[in-house]
Amino acid sequence: MSPAAGLRGLALLLGTVAAGCFQAGNPAGATAGQAALSGQSGGGGRLLTVTVPDVQHPEEFLARVTREFQVASGGGALLRYRELLQSDGQGGIRLDVTGFAPDAQSGFGPPAQELQATYENRQRYMVKYRDAHLRDALRARQNYVWEEVPGTTTVASRPCQVYRARSRHGFGTVEMSVDVDSRMLLGWALIDAQGTEQQRLQGAALDLSPDLSNVVWSQPSTVDHPYTGSELDHAQLGFRPLRADYIPYGFGAAQRLVLQPLDTSVAPLYLEVYDDGLQVLLVAQQRVTPSGGQPAGTLVFARNCTIGGISVAEGEIAGSDGEASTVYVVGSLPVDELNVVLGSMRD
Amino acid sequence: MQDALRSLDGVPAPPELWDRVALARMEQCRAPAELWDRVQPAVAELARSGRIVPLRRTPRVSRQALAAAALLLAAGAGFLLLLPSSGFSAGEIQARHAARRAQFRERVVAVSVRPEELSPVARALAASLGAPSVERPL
Structure with missing residues (x-):
């Protein structure tokens, strides 16, 4: 056997051992190979298996983002909120609700005062915990199978790559739309284990050079x-x-x-x-x-x-x-x- | 050949060149008679111990390749040593986890309630994760 062949064999052995190291937390024994290097490509819209993508979050930018948040209500309806997120990229954030629609068919109306007060009190928690984040890249790789939808989609007039992270443990799927250029997370969706979409946030407009001089930044509640x-x-x-x-x-x-x-x-x-x-x-x-x-x-x-x-x-x-x-x-x-x-x- | 040698004018000779030339100029001479007497017992012992596998000419391997191979071997050994050894198979771990889960679940008597029947703190925590809040009561 030639030395080059021997080195290739050693590399393969080590790769197998390394993949085995990432079986933590998966009782079914699925391998990390499912979320490792890009594998099959395909035409006709087949998803590409990818590794954890690079994602930046809106509050890390100097930005003003108009977006729509949808959430399934108990009655089967879809509640819709129009939101405005402003951030200075240095920790200052403000999240306002600017419109509300009680279902998918109705147009947006002005939000009630109670709803505005709710956002005023909870905006920091909503941005931090409600909004999708890539919180821990290693755990995200261990616990999810990552796939990329071929091509791009347009969100907030920006071309975005769409990724789907499916939980290995039956805890549903998180879909992410990431701006190709800035890597900003411009949209996401939370899909339960039965495949029903429960929450979706979609950017509508993005301004990366906003005038934030009059913004009253959120304060902790x-x-x-x-x-x-x-x-x-x-x-x-x-x-x-x-x-x-x-x-x-x-x-x-x-x-x-x-x-x-x-x-x-x-x-x-x-x-x-x-x-x-x-x-x-x-x-x-x-x-x-x-x-x-x-x-x-x-x-x-x-x-x-x-x-x-x-x-x-x-x-x-x-x-x-x-x-x-x-x-x-x-x-x-x-x-x-x-x-x-x-x-x-x-x- | 002379032209080739002349083209090397000014190129310093490698250090071992003189050794090679000196060796080549050495005359052939017969080994002393007692040399075979000294060597023969060792050869006989080798013949009795088993097959003598002829050494092949080993391929030339660069130092870098050898160092890389040694590093990979060491890294691989390190990986294997560092891997946690629970002594349980994946199936056993899964079974133990399921049993533990069932044990904890047995302690809970759960009742489904409407959102407005939850405590204000529970509703606030759920709203922080995106559950509907005020427009349609939590």
Whole structure:
């Protein structure tokens, strides 16, 4: 055997070993080869298997983006919101709702004051957690099969490449439309495991040289700091947080926070943020009065609801001090998966 | 050949040239008689131990290729050593995960509720992830 052939054989062996390293989080044993180098190309619209694309997020740019957000409502209708996102590319963002349509057929009307107040209070969380992000490239590669739709599509008058990331663990698909030039994420869609589109955000117009001199940038609606496990944190929370023994496949902890709402009549919240590279899972806890609930590790009575592709499982669990906390598990996963997380909470 | 040699005028000779020339000028001479007596037992031992595989001429391999091959071997060995060894097959891991999942799920008695029956905090968290909020109650 020639030396060149020997080197090629060694490279193949190492590639196989490296692919085996990326089987973490996949109980079915699918290989990372599915999301590795570009494989089959094809005519006739066949998807191309690709690796994780380069994606930049709108709030990282000096930009003004007009966009439309659609979400499936419980009644089968499609709620539509016209939004305006402005960002200075240095952390300053502002998200306003400029129109609302109660279904796919109606035209946009002015948003109600309550809706505007909702956006005012939640804009930072919506941009950070609702809007699709490539949160962790390694987890995104481990947990999703990435495919590219051949050709380009036009979003906000910009040619965009469309990528589809299908969860290896049955947690649905995230579709992304990425501007070819700037790599800005101009559109995305959240599709559940049954193939039903739950949320879609589509850019309508993009201005990369906006005049933002009169913009009032968003301010936090809570005062938050990283949770350190200190007695000071526990004193502020009023309890020692429970821990989840089960987290869905592929999800890793991204943040642990203590949130104090500006309205001090509202109890502080302990928040854990998990992500699988794309989708977010929130596990929050708050001390409630009057106390109730069963001790951790026994029985949890959970309230379940799913709307717009977002599932909620909440229930009261008593800690070792006999006092109860309400635990909220919220995410775009099937609600039963959230129930498992709830049932795994322990002191 | 003379022209070729003259074209080399000014080119420094390689260091080993004199050794090669000196060796070529050495006369052939007979080996001493006792040389075979010294060598013969070792040859006989080799013959008794088994087949003698003739050495082929090894192909010439550059140092760079050898270094690259050694590096790849070391990297491959490192990968194999660093791979976590749980001692369980993929099927066993999946079965254990499923059992654990079922154990935790058994602890939960779940009731489906309407969005407005959720707590305000739950509704706010869901709205932060895009669930409908006010226009159609959460």
